[in-house]
Amino acid sequence: MHCLICYQEIDSETTWTTIFEINQRVLCDVCQSRFERIEDMSNHCCEKCMRPIEQSISICGDCYAWQERLGGKDPLHRNVSIFNYNSFMKDVMALFKYRGDYELVKVWESDVKTTFQKCFSEKFTLVPIPLSKKRLEERGFNQAEAIAKLIDPNTAFFIERTHTEKQSKKTKRERIFSKNPFKLKGIPSSHILLIDDLYTTGTTLRQAAQLLIDSGAKVVQSLTLIRS
Numbered sequence: 001m002h003c004l005i006c007y008q009e010i011d012s013e014t015t016w017t018t019i020f021e022i023n024q025r026v027l028c029d030v031c032q033s034r035f036e037r038i039e040d041m042s043n044h045c046c047e048k049c050m051r052p053i054e055q056s057i058s059i060c061g062d063c064y065a066w067q068e069r070l071g072g073k074d075p076l077h078r079n080v081s082i083f084n085y086n087s088f089m090k091d092v093m094a095l096f097k098y099r100g101d102y103e104l105v106k107v108w109e110s111d112v113k114t115t116f117q118k119c120f121s122e123k124f125t126l127v128p129i130p131l132s133k134k135r136l137e138e139r140g141f142n143q144a145e146a147i148a149k150l151i152d153p154n155t156a157f158f159i160e161r162t163h164t165e166k167q168s169k170k171t172k173r174e175r176i177f178s179k180n181p182f183k184l185k186g187i188p189s190s191h192i193l194l195i196d197d198l199y200t201t202g203t204t205l206r207q208a209a210q211l212l213i214d215s216g217a218k219v220v221q222s223l224t225l226i227r228s
Helices: 029-034 061-069 087-098 102-119 133-139 143-148 172-176 203-214
Strands: 079-084 125-128 159-161 182-184 191-199 219-227
Touching (some): 079 102, 087 102, 102 143, 102 219, 125 143, 159 203, 182 203, 191 203, 203 219
Parallel strands (some): 079 219, 191 219
16 A cells, blocks of 8 residues: 555554454555644644644634624534645645646545544535636536545535635635625525635635525534635
């Protein structure tokens, strides 16, 4: 077995248990150690978005600004992220998203499943943040859908997305005040768990959450692989 990232052989003892193990190792120890789990970095995070913050406050400045901007009616109840966006993660995500290395999603399978089981319940319907048709044609797959399918292959598609400029090319202010790109595609269930790869300003998730809340959903939360 070789590491999916560096292709070095994974040094592990072969036993009858490892031969028949369902979730065999896909990372070497070195690559595994280079991912930074947020819960290992800080013992106190924003209760809304999981940004590491000081012990004396409960939510970060960005989430406080969202509360002010939305009159205290934030459509996104909370976000749970797993990893920090360090330089190693940036490189791996570039391989995954922009060079089409779909198999890399297996790298995060154990962490995604464990986090879902720890933080959420089965009553949530998984809704991956969609790509526009043009962006999907460019990439070949939706990274949010790939992450969602690590939890459950049966995901829902209550929303669709119109094509806009890439978020990475926008300033923080442009992202926050951008027009909602989402349209309703089906009647949402009462409890929605949005799935995406990256939480940056929280704009994309809140735009999707607002549409779903306005259309009948009672609670919308999100699970993201990374918090930048």
